[in-house]
């Protein structure tokens with residue numbers, strides 16, 4: 001599998017060409033980083049803090065010859081000049097990568113009639129050749145042309161993927177972490193209605209109680225509570241079987257119903 005070594009042009013204080021509010025060195029680094037991100041382990045990104053041209057970094061490269069080198073630049077000229085192209089060392093024939101790249105980048109940045117230029121005057125193509133590395137430089141459109149800059153800025157991912165494809169490198173899918181077993185959401189506490197109480201006031205001498213299976217009407221009572229004797233009596237309401245009737249637990253009569261309608265003086269809280 002072909003691997004890619006990416007050199008981002010200029011840098012280390014050399015901004016490269018500057019136009020339309022952008023610097024070449026910064027833009028090609030943004031692109032280089034995306035190529036690395038998308039290409040994963042098949043891509044090695046050269047130190048972006050270096051200027052490989054100025055420090056002759058290619059001559060001291062020790063990477064395997066499986067790597068193909070791509071050096072990223074943007075062109076600069078009159079504002080009307082447009083188009084991308086690939087540069088290889090003079091005297092060499094373009095290889096399959098060069099041909100694929102020229103086709104791709106000139107499709108994205110049209111405007112040049114010659115899409116593969118052979119140059120005998122550039123240091124890095126010659127250095128790479130001397131070391132035995134496959135090498136090409138891409139001028140990714142003109143930074144001096146507003147439209148090319150727009151295409152570049154809006155298409156960094158497309159550019160990165162396209163360049164990778166020219167080397168047969170597929171986009172690395174982000175590794176999905178194993179589905180996490182979500183901690184079961186704490187069950188919402190059953191909203192227990194706030195416990196209510198009924199207070200039979202101390203002013204009430206007697207309060208009829210009824211068995212829970214009997215209609216709570218006078219005459220059906222099974223006993224009487226004596227609130228006044230105890231300074232009032234308060235019970236927890238266990239149930240509200242019908243309007244104005246509550247179920248309470250008493251000491252003397254067990255679970256009973258009492259009538260607590262308006263006018264009885266019973267206080268429900």
Ligand SMILES: [Zn+2]
Pocket residue numbers: 009010016017024073074075
């Ligand atoms: Zn440049």
